[in-house]
Amino acid sequence: MENTITKTLDCKGLSCPMPMMKLAKAMKELNTHETLEMLGTDPGTKSDLPRWCEKTGNTLLESSEEAGGVFRYVIQKK
Amino acid sequence: MPEKAKEPRALGQLFNYFFTKHWPVWVGGITLGILNILLFAIKSPWGASGGFNNWGENVYHAIGWLGLDNATPVGASLYGMLCIFLVIGSFIGALMSKEFAVRIPPRGELVKGFIGGGLMAIGATLGLGCTIGSFFSGLPALSGGAIIFTIGLFLGVIIALKYLMWELEKYPHFSTGKSYTYLASTKDGSNWQKWVGWIILAVTFVVAYLYSGTNETMTWFVIIGMLMGLICQRSRFCIVKAFRDPFMTGETDGSVGVMAGLIVGIFGFTAIKYFGIGAGDMALRSREMTWVFPHFFARAIIGGFIFGLGMTVAGGCAVGTLWRVGEGQVKLWASALGFLLISPISKHLIVPPIVDALPQYLDFKSFLPDYIGYSGAFALVLLVIFTWYIFVKWNERTEKFTAY
Numbered sequence: 001m002e003n004t005i006t007k008t009l010d011c012k013g014l015s016c017p018m019p020m021m022k023l024a025k026a027m028k029e030l031n032t033h034e035t036l037e038m039l040g041t042d043p044g045t046k047s048d049l050p051r052w053c054e055k056t057g058n059t060l061l062e063s064s065e066e067a068g069g070v071f072r073y074v075i076q077k078k
Numbered sequence: 079m080p081e082k083a084k085e086p087r088a089l090g091q092l093f094n095y096f097f098t099k100h101w102p103v104w105v106g107g108i109t110l111g112i113l114n115i116l117l118f119a120i121k122s123p124w125g126a127s128g129g130f131n132n133w134g135e136n137v138y139h140a141i142g143w144l145g146l147d148n149a150t151p152v153g154a155s156l157y158g159m160l161c162i163f164l165v166i167g168s169f170i171g172a173l174m175s176k177e178f179a180v181r182i183p184p185r186g187e188l189v190k191g192f193i194g195g196g197l198m199a200i201g202a203t204l205g206l207g208c209t210i211g212s213f214f215s216g217l218p219a220l221s222g223g224a225i226i227f228t229i230g231l232f233l234g235v236i237i238a239l240k241y242l243m244w245e246l247e248k249y250p251h252f253s254t255g256k257s258y259t260y261l262a263s264t265k266d267g268s269n270w271q272k273w274v275g276w277i278i279l280a281v282t283f284v285v286a287y288l289y290s291g292t293n294e295t296m297t298w299f300v301i302i303g304m305l306m307g308l309i310c311q312r313s314r315f316c317i318v319k320a321f322r323d324p325f326m327t328g329e330t331d332g333s334v335g336v337m338a339g340l341i342v343g344i345f346g347f348t349a350i351k352y353f354g355i356g357a358g359d360m361a362l363r364s365r366e367m368t369w370v371f372p373h374f375f376a377r378a379i380i381g382g383f384i385f386g387l388g389m390t391v392a393g394g395c396a397v398g399t400l401w402r403v404g405e406g407q408v409k410l411w412a413s414a415l416g417f418l419l420i421s422p423i424s425k426h427l428i429v430p431p432i433v434d435a436l437p438q439y440l441d442f443k444s445f446l447p448d449y450i451g452y453s454g455a456f457a458l459v460l461l462v463i464f465t466w467y468i469f470v471k472w473n474e475r476t477e478k479f480t481a482y
Binding site for chain 2: 010012013014015016017018020021022024025028041042043044046047048051052055068069070
């Protein structure tokens with residue numbers, strides 16, 4: 001089932017630490033159980049993002065690699 | 079019946095082991111620590127800012143500025159070549175794992191990259207080293223100045239992180255806007271990146287072989303540089319992350335990875351210095367004083383602080399810049415450009431008047447075993463790392479100093 005996306009965060013072209021900083025800030029602005037879609041091109045997020053979700057208790061619902069080197073994540077706020 | 083995915087054979091499995099997932103940072107730290115010891119055993123420890131300075135001096139030499147007639151050609155500079163092959167090693171790692179792409183960020187990020195690189199150049203020329211020479215190699219070299227440089231780094235990172243958070247709050251458009259990605263091969267099913275990776279790996283060994291008749295040390299530096307770049311790319315080894323993340327998200331993996339490398343380095347460096355391994359015709363004392371720079375304590379603290387500011391704004395220290403250049407992060411291309419262009423200017427025009435203005439007693443070579451013996455120095459550096467470990471782990475649990 002497709003997750004309903006509350007907000008999309010475009011981090012394409014950005015390198016560490018900007019994607020994670022923007023993600024953390026954007027998640028703060030969401031309400032509980034709302035979902036954020038993040039699009040980025042920094043391979044570092046493949047390790048950083050799941051670890052951050054695990055640490056913060058937010059749920060990583062989807063993680064995929066799209067065409068054109070774009071990584072897509074869907075995260076639900078706890 | 080659906081076709082069953084083919085199991086990779088032994089060599090395929092080995093390849094996947096290295097190039098499918100990122101390695102834990104501590105694996106990167108330990109292997110880099112071992113290679114650092116190897117560099118020291120062969121000649122002298124790892125350093126990165128010297129390589130940037132060598133590149134920059136060659137640029138100015140080519141255009142006839144700054145009167146740098148004695149600039150060592152890059153092909154004859156051990157550290158100039160080490161840095162080049164670090165970029166190439168990361169390029170190979172990114173290609174093999176199909177993570178290479180030219181990633182052009184919004185314009186504001188490019189500006190930050192260049193400024194960050196320039197600040198790192200000033201910090202490194204004033205502080206006589208960078209996060210590698212005066213930290214990752216400097217602490218294992220039992221240098222008192224390295225401890226001071228590290229304190230400066232921490233202060234710089236904290237201030238610059240505050241700046242980044244303020245910028246994100248007040249001027250979010252600075253890191254927003256049009257971005258472009260080229261040459262990515264994710265998901266397209268083709269293996270061209272892997273093939274290019276193999277070709278460049280083969281070229282690296284040819285270059286190393288070509289030096290073997292005339293300059294064997296360079297042969298080793300070329301191969302070790304390539305391995306270091308590959309390891310950094312696969313393990314995302316990042317010293318900025320080690321300093322910054324505890325204050326940003328509270329993450330400690332990056333810090334622990336760097337600590338692992340430092341601890342390996344301390345054992346190897348202490349043995350080399352204590353027994354004078356590789357001293358050759360050199361006096362034992364000069365082997366002991368290797369990578370102990372005359373920057374204790376004013377130059378180390380100011381240089382470390384400026385370097386810390388620069389690396390946080392750029393998003394990569396000297397080595398973090400190099401391996402991200404190889405991965406195709408264009409922000410770090412701007413950082414590398416700022417570093418190499420500002421470094422000779424800073425070294426020849428900015429630093430000398432500052433050094434003249436500082437009282438000389440503020441800057442000398444502080445070799446810790448001279449004051450507290452080898453055992454005391456060894457224990458002191460371990461204690462510094464252990465204290466750092468306890469702090470980041472406590473902070474991870476309590477989130478006392480985390481921003482997010």
